[in-house]
């Protein structure tokens with residue numbers, strides 16, 4: 001058991017999200033934050049998990065940050081989302 005990051009990012013890897021680019025979101029987060037699914041950033045700000053369908057398949061691919069849903073995502077949108085939470 002490890003302490004979660006200050007902000008919890010959950011990337012949906014359910015079927016719809018997987019087919020629409022869920023893995024690319026995880027790959028981009030690894031580049032941006034230096035952490036993969038199941039890991040916490042070195043600064044303890046973010047933890048990343050891969051989750052099953054969260055019920056928003058129409059918005060695939062989806063991730064949540066601290067329970068807030070972001071859908072229809074492209075990898076290049078993640079830097080802005082991360083910046084919104086960093087340091088808060």
Ligand code: FES
Nearest residue numbers: 012014017053056
């Ligand atoms: S598969 Fe991602 S919300 Fe359903």
